[in-house]
Amino acid sequence: MEMVLEAELEKKKKLSQSRLADKHIGRRNKKNIFFKGLIVVATVISTLPLLFILFYIFKQGVGALNWHFLTHLPNPVGEPGGGVSNALVGSIMILLVSCVIAIPIGIIIGIYLSEEKRSRLGYYCRLAVDVLQGIPSIVIGIIIYEWVVRPMGGFSALSGSVALSLMMLPSIVKATEETLKLLPESLKEASLALGVPYYKTIMKVIVPTGLSGIFTGVILSIARVIGETAPLLFTAFGNPFMSTNILKPMSSLPLIIFNYATSPYNDWHQLAWGASMVLILMILILNIISKIVQRKWKVQF
Amino acid sequence: MESPILKATNFNAFFGKNHILKNINLEVHKNNVWAIMGPSGCGKTTFIRCVNRMHELVPNASVEGSLQLKGEEIYDMNPVVLRRKVGMVFQRPNPFPTMSIYDNVIAGYILNGVKLSKMEKDDIVETSLKQAALWMEVRSTLHKKGTFLSGGQQQRLCIARALAMNPEILLLDEATSALDPISTSMIEELIQQLKSEYTILMVTHNMQQAARVSDKTAFFYLGELIEAANTKTIFTNPKHEKTQEYITGHFG
Numbered sequence: 001m002e003m004v005l006e007a008e009l010e011k012k013k014k015l016s017q018s019r020l021a022d023k024h025i026g027r028r029n030k031k032n033i034f035f036k037g038l039i040v041v042a043t044v045i046s047t048l049p050l051l052f053i054l055f056y057i058f059k060q061g062v063g064a065l066n067w068h069f070l071t072h073l074p075n076p077v078g079e080p081g082g083g084v085s086n087a088l089v090g091s092i093m094i095l096l097v098s099c100v101i102a103i104p105i106g107i108i109i110g111i112y113l114s115e116e117k118r119s120r121l122g123y124y125c126r127l128a129v130d131v132l133q134g135i136p137s138i139v140i141g142i143i144i145y146e147w148v149v150r151p152m153g154g155f156s157a158l159s160g161s162v163a164l165s166l167m168m169l170p171s172i173v174k175a176t177e178e179t180l181k182l183l184p185e186s187l188k189e190a191s192l193a194l195g196v197p198y199y200k201t202i203m204k205v206i207v208p209t210g211l212s213g214i215f216t217g218v219i220l221s222i223a224r225v226i227g228e229t230a231p232l233l234f235t236a237f238g239n240p241f242m243s244t245n246i247l248k249p250m251s252s253l254p255l256i257i258f259n260y261a262t263s264p265y266n267d268w269h270q271l272a273w274g275a276s277m278v279l280i281l282m283i284l285i286l287n288i289i290s291k292i293v294q295r296k297w298k299v300q301f
Numbered sequence: 302m303e304s305p306i307l308k309a310t311n312f313n314a315f316f317g318k319n320h321i322l323k324n325i326n327l328e329v330h331k332n333n334v335w336a337i338m339g340p341s342g343c344g345k346t347t348f349i350r351c352v353n354r355m356h357e358l359v360p361n362a363s364v365e366g367s368l369q370l371k372g373e374e375i376y377d378m379n380p381v382v383l384r385r386k387v388g389m390v391f392q393r394p395n396p397f398p399t400m401s402i403y404d405n406v407i408a409g410y411i412l413n414g415v416k417l418s419k420m421e422k423d424d425i426v427e428t429s430l431k432q433a434a435l436w437m438e439v440r441s442t443l444h445k446k447g448t449f450l451s452g453g454q455q456q457r458l459c460i461a462r463a464l465a466m467n468p469e470i471l472l473l474d475e476a477t478s479a480l481d482p483i484s485t486s487m488i489e490e491l492i493q494q495l496k497s498e499y500t501i502l503m504v505t506h507n508m509q510q511a512a513r514v515s516d517k518t519a520f521f522y523l524g525e526l527i528e529a530a531n532t533k534t535i536f537t538n539p540k541h542e543k544t545q546e547y548i549t550g551h552f553g
Contacts, residue, residue: 192384194388195384300446
C-alpha cells in the first residue's frame, strides 16, 4: 500500500512538473496586461455618457439658474426671464404627500415580508411587489387617472402623489425587507428573552437597527420618482400659477420640462434647461444624503 | 426539603415530528448551578430554551408534559411575563448594537416601557455591571456603544443585562464557547459568585468547565435525560454506562 502510494506520488510529481513548467510566461504576462487595459478602457467608456449628459445640462442650464429663477413664476411667452417657483414648490409638495402615503405602507410590507419569510401571503405579496416594479410609469398614470382623477372629478396634485407613491412602494418594500433580513436572529432573541413583546421587539429593536438601510431605500426611491413625468401628465396635470392646494392641479419640474421643451419658444427652452439642472441637482443631493446616512448611521455588530 | 424552583415532569419537546426531548424528569433547587451536558444534538439547548419558552419561536415546535417554575405551569404563563423571570445569555454575545452600554444594561426596562427615575436607572446599571464583574472596565465609557467592547466584555454585558431584570433563573447557553480562555475563566468565577443569589442552568460542551463550576450535572443523550446528580458523583462514580463513556471521552 505504502509502496504503491509512493510510486503514484512520483508519477504525479513528474507529470505536474512537465505540464506546469511554462515556457511562455512572458507572452502570458503581456496578455494579462492587455486585458487589464481593456477593462480600464471599457470602464471609462461606460462612465463617459453620464459625464457628457451632466456637462451638457450644466452648460445649458447654468445660465438660467439664479435666485430669480427659483423664486418667480414663469413669464408669458415673449417676456424674457421668469422662473419655475411654482414647479419647484409643486414637485416638493407632490413628493411629500407621496412619501406620507408610500413610506409607512412600504415599511410595514417590508417588515411583514422579512418576518414571514415562508408564508403563502408573503410569497404572493413579494410577487406582487416585483410585478408592480415592472409596470411602466405611463400605465400607472392611466390607472390612477381611472381610479382617482375621474372619481374626484378633475386633475389634482393628490392623484399625482398617489401615482408616484405606487412607483416608490416597491423599492421601499425591497430595501426594508433586504435590510431586516440581514439582521441576525440573535438580535431578536436577545430582546424576546428579556420579556419584550413581539411588536415592541420589532418597533424598538429590529427597525431602529435597520434604520440606515430603510432610510437609504426611501431616499433612493424618492430620487427615482422625482423625475417621473408620465404618471403626472394624467394626474397632477400642471399649473402655470403657484398652487399649494393638493386637490387642485399643480405644476412640477418634470412637467414643465416636458411642456416647455416641446414648445416652439426659445425663452421657454431656456426655462426647461434650468429646470432640468435643478432636477439633476436635487437627485445628486439625495444620492449624497443617502451615502452619508449609510456611513453615519451604520450599525456595527 | 424546600420545593424545587424548576420542575420537569414527563416533559417532551418536538420540532414537527422530530421528538427532541423524551420524558424529562428533573428538579432544580434554588441557588444551585446545573451543568447540562451531552453530545451535540442531544437536546440540551432545546431543554433550556423550553424553560423560557424560546423553543416555541421556531415554526412547528411543540411541547408535552409539565414544566413548572415555582409550582406554576410554565406553558400556562404568559411568555412575556415568564421571560422577565427567566434570564438568558446566548452562545454569541448579542448586545443591542444601537444602544450604549448603559442602555444595554437596562434594555429590559427601556424596551418594555417601564418608567425609572435617573437614580433608579443609575443604581440598576451600577449594581448589575458590578455583579457581572464589568463595572471597573466600563464605568468611564458607559455611554459608548456596547458593540465597541471585546467579545468577553460583551458577553458580561449580556449577563448584566439579564441580571438587571432580577431573574429567578439564569440560563446560559454555551455562554463561553465563543470566548477566549481568560474571558471564560472570568465568567466561570462570575457564575460561582452569582449562585448565592440566582439559580443557574448552563449548557456546556466543556466537561472541565462543568466539573469546575457546577454543583449538579445533568447528562442528556439522544433526547433523554440519562443521569442527573451531584457533579462530583457524575464525574467520579456515574451510575450509567453512557455517562461513563461520555466523560471518559469514548464518544461525543
